[in-house]
Amino acid sequence: MRTGAPILADYGPAMTPAASKWPGITRFWPLVAGVLLLTLLWFGPLPESARGSFAAHMALHMGLVVLAAPLLALGLARAFPGLIAGLSPAVAIAASLVEFVAVWAWHAPVLHDAARVDAAVFVLEQASFLAAGILLWASAIGAAGAGRPAARATGVVALLVTSMHMTLLGALLLLAPRPLYACAELCSPAAALTPLGDQQLGGVLMLLVGGAAYLTGGLALLASILREQMPSGRTG
DSSP states (O other): OOOOOOHHHHHSGGGHHHHTTSOGGGGGHHHHHHHHHHHHHHHSSHHHHHHHOHHHHHHHHHHIIIIIHHHHHHHHHHHSHHHHHTOOHHHHHHHHHHHHHHHHHHTSHHHHHHHHHOHHHHHHHHHHHHHHHHHHHHHHHHHTSTTOHHHHHHHHHHHHHHHHHHHHHHHHHHHOSSOOOTHHHHSOOSTTOOHHHHHHHHHHHIIIIIIHHHHHHHHHHHHHHHHHHHHHHOOO
């Protein structure tokens, strides 16, 4: 007896025929929700707070890649099911590499400090985070379609690798014995936090939110593979 499907499998392109029965615009609620969330993240208080707080900067980053990006990717899967479902397994691997480069490059001290003090660099940073996140989640959602075990396996690898490197970076930020960024001294940190404490809080956010979100996505895809294999292995 089926007890419940993983989130990615439930919301993948394979669900589009059922979703198409929804009246009107409600079919595209993830796309609408993603745009609204993106608007709140970019035009709310977080960008200004991020100039003076590493933790706020990290909260903005996590909001983009683990909330807005999967919602937008899911919305695109419903709007363009053939396109998303047709993504090759290689796209997931490429997307995980793009995500890796974007995350680690923008957390290098020179680029991170530049994004904290220069609006144009900040916009470029945020755009790259969002683009990498959408690409990765879209490839994973596309892999969730039925009859694509190879794509699902590749999606599992891509999401778990992303979870691992985000966990590693979060641990580095948390355990560093001193602030890693010049802006920690130049910018005003969050109230009641030292520059090191502010950095450590940002590391905790990446560990608990970023690492956990991609781990959950990867395990959901893995569970869908195992669930499909179970009936063929039963003898009675």
